[in-house]
Amino acid sequence: MKRGFLTAGGLVFAAVLFFGVNAITGAAWKSARFDFTEGKLYTLSPSTHDVLKGLYRPVSLRLYYSKSMANAVPEIRTYAKRVKELLEEYVAYSDNKLSLEIIDPEPFTEKEDRAMKDGVQGVPLDETGARFYFGLHADAGKDAKGEGGVADVISFFQLGKEQFLEYDITQLIHGLGRESRPIVGVIGQLPLKFGAVSVAAIKRGEVQPYAILEEMQKFFDVRFIEDMREITGADILLIVHPKELSDRALYFIDQYVLRGGRTLVFVDPFAEFGTLPTKFGDLPAMTDRGSSLGRLFDAWGIEYDVNKFVGDRRNAETGTTGFEINQSANEEVVRYLPWFRLGSESLNQRDPATSGLEHIDFATAGALKPKSGATTTFMPLVVTSQDSKLFETSELVGNMDPEKFLRNFEPVGQNFVVAARITGLVKTAFPGGPPPVELPKETDKAAKEDEAKKKPEMPSEVEVERWTYPPIGQSEKPVNLIVVADTDVLHNSRWTMSGDFYGHKTFTPTASNGEFVVNALENLVGGDDLISLRSRGTSYRPFVRLHRLAQDAEERYRSHAKELEDRVQGAEMEIKNLRSQNIYEKEPGKLAAREQVIRDIYQEMFEARKEQRDVQRKLREDIDALAAKLRFLNIGLMPLLIGFLAVGIGVYRHFRHGTRWSAEKQGEVSPS
Amino acid sequence: MSRTFIIMKRELASYFATPLAYVFLVIFLFLAGVFTFYFGLFIEQDQADLRAFFDFHPWLYLLLMPAIAMRLWAEERKTGTIEFLMSLPIPFGATVLGKFLAAWAFTAIALALTFPIWLTVNYLGEPDNGIIFAGYIGSLVMAGGYLAIASCVSAVTKNQVIAFVMGVVVCFIFTIAGQPLVTDFFSSWAPRWAVELIASFSFLTHFDAIIEGVIDVRDVVYFSTLIGFFLYANAVVIEFKKAS
Numbered sequence: 001m002k003r004g005f006l007t008a009g010g011l012v013f014a015a016v017l018f019f020g021v022n023a024i025t026g027a028a029w030k031s032a033r034f035d036f037t038e039g040k041l042y043t044l045s046p047s048t049h050d051v052l053k054g055l056y057r058p059v060s061l062r063l064y065y066s067k068s069m070a071n072a073v074p075e076i077r078t079y080a081k082r083v084k085e086l087l088e089e090y091v092a093y094s095d096n097k098l099s100l101e102i103i104d105p106e107p108f109t110e111k112e113d114r115a116m117k118d119g120v121q122g123v124p125l126d127e128t129g130a131r132f133y134f135g136l137h138a139d140a141g142k143d144a145k146g147e148g149g150v151a152d153v154i155s156f157f158q159l160g161k162e163q164f165l166e167y168d169i170t171q172l173i174h175g176l177g178r179e180s181r182p183i184v185g186v187i188g189q190l191p192l193k194f195g196a197v198s199v200a201a202i203k204r205g206e207v208q209p210y211a212i213l214e215e216m217q218k219f220f221d222v223r224f225i226e227d228m229r230e231i232t233g234a235d236i237l238l239i240v241h242p243k244e245l246s247d248r249a250l251y252f253i254d255q256y257v258l259r260g261g262r263t264l265v266f267v268d269p270f271a272e273f274g275t276l277p278t279k280f281g282d283l284p285a286m287t288d289r290g291s292s293l294g295r296l297f298d299a300w301g302i303e304y305d306v307n308k309f310v311g312d313r314r315n316a317e318t319g320t321t322g323f324e325i326n327q328s329a330n331e332e333v334v335r336y337l338p339w340f341r342l343g344s345e346s347l348n349q350r351d352p353a354t355s356g357l358e359h360i361d362f363a364t365a366g367a368l369k370p371k372s373g374a375t376t377t378f379m380p381l382v383v384t385s386q387d388s389k390l391f392e393t394s395e396l397v398g399n400m401d402p403e404k405f406l407r408n409f410e411p412v413g414q415n416f417v418v419a420a421r422i423t424g425l426v427k428t429a430f431p432g433g434p435p436p437v438e439l440p441k442e443t444d445k446a447a448k449e450d451e452a453k454k455k456p457e458m459p460s461e462v463e464v465e466r467w468t469y470p471p472i473g474q475s476e477k478p479v480n481l482i483v484v485a486d487t488d489v490l491h492n493s494r495w496t497m498s499g500d501f502y503g504h505k506t507f508t509p510t511a512s513n514g515e516f517v518v519n520a521l522e523n524l525v526g527g528d529d530l531i532s533l534r535s536r537g538t539s540y541r542p543f544v545r546l547h548r549l550a551q552d553a554e555e556r557y558r559s560h561a562k563e564l565e566d567r568v569q570g571a572e573m574e575i576k577n578l579r580s581q582n583i584y585e586k587e588p589g590k591l592a593a594r595e596q597v598i599r600d601i602y603q604e605m606f607e608a609r610k611e612q613r614d615v616q617r618k619l620r621e622d623i624d625a626l627a628a629k630l631r632f633l634n635i636g637l638m639p640l641l642i643g644f645l646a647v648g649i650g651v652y653r654h655f656r657h658g659t660r661w662s663a664e665k666q667g668e669v670s671p672s
Numbered sequence: 673m674s675r676t677f678i679i680m681k682r683e684l685a686s687y688f689a690t691p692l693a694y695v696f697l698v699i700f701l702f703l704a705g706v707f708t709f710y711f712g713l714f715i716e717q718d719q720a721d722l723r724a725f726f727d728f729h730p731w732l733y734l735l736l737m738p739a740i741a742m743r744l745w746a747e748e749r750k751t752g753t754i755e756f757l758m759s760l761p762i763p764f765g766a767t768v769l770g771k772f773l774a775a776w777a778f779t780a781i782a783l784a785l786t787f788p789i790w791l792t793v794n795y796l797g798e799p800d801n802g803i804i805f806a807g808y809i810g811s812l813v814m815a816g817g818y819l820a821i822a823s824c825v826s827a828v829t830k831n832q833v834i835a836f837v838m839g840v841v842v843c844f845i846f847t848i849a850g851q852p853l854v855t856d857f858f859s860s861w862a863p864r865w866a867v868e869l870i871a872s873f874s875f876l877t878h879f880d881a882i883i884e885g886v887i888d889v890r891d892v893v894y895f896s897t898l899i900g901f902f903l904y905a906n907a908v909v910i911e912f913k914k915a916s
Contacts, residue, residue, distance in 0.1 A: 006764075006907050006908045006911040007908070008908070010904075010908065011904070011905055011908045014901050014904050014905070015901065017897075017901075018897050018898065018900075018901040019869075021893060021897050022872065022873070022890075022893060022894055022897060023869060023872075025889065025890050025893045025894075032888070032889035032890075033886050033887060033888040033889060034806075034886070034887045035885065035886050036802035036803060036805055036806040036885045036886065036887065037800055037802050037803055037884075037885040037886070038800045038801075038802055038803075041885070042884070042885070042886045081884070085884065085886075541719060541720035541721065541797050541798055541799055541800065542718050542719070542720065542797060543715075543718050543719075543720055543796040543797045544720075544796070544797050544798065545795065545796045545797065546715075546718070546796060627715045630709075630715070630792050630796075631705075631709050631715075633788055633792065634705045634708065634709065634788050634789050634792060635702060635705030635706055635709060636702075636705075637788065638701045638705075638785055638786075638788060639697075639698040639701050639702045639705075642694055642697050642698050642701070642785070643694070643698055645694070646691055646694035646695075646698075650691065
């Protein structure tokens with residue numbers, strides 16, 4: 001180094017350089033980082049980058065986090081830090097289209113009111129009435145064209161859904177940043193719009209739309225497809241109970257899927273609810289309640305038998321839960337195998353469509369399985385327990401006696417798939433080209449006139465070609481479909497409890513069926529970006545060894561602890577009973593005796609409590625002993641070892657020095 | 673570079689020539705353990721990470737790094753050996769860098785001796801060792817920042833106690849720059865960008881990001897430019913002192 005540089009001027013220049021370089025890198029290099037975390041927790045996936053790049057309008061994010069109250073819950077504190085940093089990463093990548101505000105809604109402040117107004121859920125952590133907030137509100141303000149002004153919220157970041165954190169945030173932003181609500185085209189015979197009522201009732205305005213329809217309309221523009229030409233305008237197709245679909249209609253669906261169209265399908269071997277009455281007002285024949293997509297399923301690699309339904313003994317609903325069951329007039333509580341409630345252990349926790357849901361209620365659901373030699377990947381989303389068996393739908397006709405299914409029930413020890421996601425490349429189900437145009441039958445003139453009024457004039461072959469673009473024989477990119485083998489899952493009675501609020505019909509969810517449908521649609525409509533978003537690792541890592549120790553100790557003392565608890569409770573109850581017996585108070589002798597009895601019970605209770613405390617202390621003993629050992633090892637051991645080493649070296653040097661010194665004195669070695 | 677290495681070796685050996693190095697190691701390891709287990713509530717937090725351990729490093733370094741570095745130049749100046757050092761056929765920059773690297777290597781040894789805590793956390797749970805690795809790197813780099821400052825301050829005075837106190841003060845300013853104590857003072861009158869700039873020079877801000885498992889290029893640039901600047905300032909101060 002030349003000393004000419006070492007001047008006051010050089011120092012000033014170096015200072016300017018130091019501040020300048022840091023100011024520039026601070027502003028310009030916002031996303032260059034090395035993520036050492038196991039699951040790359042702080043690195044946004046390419047899918048999220050694509051969503052952020054494609055943002056149509058600015059979105060403001062407000063993270064509500066009760067920082068002041070979070071000390072009581074360490075795992076939430078860790079998680080909150082991750083959420084905050086991930087959101088900052090979103091903002092850094094968003095090219096100024098996202099903004100983030102972090103708000104601590106302290107109890108009983110205006111900020112708390114704002115959190116509530118924004119739909120963020122407050123959770124009481126203690127009995128003071130103060131609520132803990134941890135949610136994200138996002139709104140897309142109106143843009144120059146006056147579009148926007150929509151908002152959405154993650155009301156509470158649940159710890160259990162941490163692996164879907166990025167997915168949930170990206171979905172939220174994606175939903176707000178898009179230009180308009182996605183169009184869901186609905187095909188099929190389930191009367192979502194009117195309920196299963198007669199045409200006359202519809203005319204009288206006595207319609208009962210499915211609650212699921214209202215749920216869907218919150219997020220999507222739902223359009224009922226009357227004319228198959230309209231499916232090309234749908235962002236996603238919802239096929240519910242596809243009975244009697246013509247080959248031409250199936251062809252349209254086939255081409256839609258091959259061209260990358262996302263589709264959610266509900267078929268059913270036996271649709272118990274929502275079957276439309278015939279034109280004479282009767283319910284359709286019991287033998288005619290099934291639906292399938294037949295040749296399309298073959299092409300997509302799905303095997304499904306429309307004549308069979310699953311019975312699940314472990315998850316079966318109990319009691320006389322429906323009108324059909326009541327026919328048995330059985331007063332005893334029994335399990336009705338065809339109806340079951342599948343909880344989180346039956347729902348695929350690694351798929352965004354089913355992860356985090358509590359339970360889904362099914363009724364006479366069918367079973368799906370991958371077809372041998374299929375080109376697609378079949379991923380189960382919902383499965384029954386192994387305590388299940390397939391039944392013929394013909395067994396449902398006539399007598400629906402619950403005991404009939406329980407009798408001779410022998411589980412096959414296999415999980416049946418009730419809902420699945422199908423991905424991959426598929427070939428057309430119509431290799432021979434489009435089926436010929438079907439014209440209305442000439443048999444019933446009135447029906448023909450009716451059809452003519454309802455439908456546009458049937459097009460020519462050439463026109464059909466024009467609607468659907470040239471037919472393709474193979475999917476251009478992997479298809480993404482979700483197939484559910486039950487349509488009753490959509491019916492109000494399976495997942496809601498209806499009520500009346502000042503003349504307005506209300507529905508309170510009792511199962512996650514609605515959430516499942518909306519999740520699945522959102523997931524499918526999100527396109528490749530959302531679908532390919534991978535689930536991430538969790539940042540909460542407990543001391544498993546300590547937990548295991550605590551569990552072992554608890555196992556050891558559980559029966560004793562329970563016995564003590566029973567003793568204390570029994571004593572408390574006895575004292576309460578004795579005190580409430582006023583009759584004794586009128587007779588002094590009995591009063592004294594009663595007091596003595598109460599004193600004895602108290603004594604016994606105190607002893608039991610003392611024992612309880614001892615047990616509690618013993619439960620902690622192993623953990624405390626281990627903690628003490630670890631404290632010593634980490635605080636004392638190393639300093640002690642170094643201390644000994646230092647003393648050892650000192651002693652060694654002293655003696656070495658001493659030996660050398662005496663040798664030098666005797667002239668044996670010359671001093672160095 | 674080899675001359676820098678020679679200086680570094682000589683300095684590092686001189687640390688262990690006296691009991692001071694052992695005393696320092698004992699104090700560092702003892703305090704790190706006490707802070708982690710008693711103030712950081714390592715066991716009670718029930719989290720298989722070393723957050724409770726790393727969280728106290730800035731405060732430990734605030735006192736211990738100036739203690740290590742106080743003798744680097746102050747002692748040489750007091751005993752007059754600086755004249756001898758300057759007369760050696762070794763570039764001046766190599767001397768400054770060598771002394772700094774020796775102190776840094778000594779800190780690295782001290783840090784490496786905390787490995788029982790890493791074993792402990794792996795014994796108790798399943799930690800993310802990537803985050804722990806980043807934490808150790810961050811801690812070492814931050815220690816380098818403190819040492820560079822303290823080394824520069826040590827060159828200003830012949831008195832080691834004054835060098836220590838001044839080192840602590842300057843390091844403290846760099847530690848808390850991003851804390852409300854400082855930002856609140858500036859935010860009342862300074863523009864927002866200026867406050868953010870001041871906050872961005874805090875050791876804590878940069879270190880906090882690293883111990884989460886993410887090493888940002890901005891953190892790397894910050895610590896390396898800081899070390900570079902203070903070593904340069906160190907050389908300038910010695911040049912001035914020599915001239916006067």
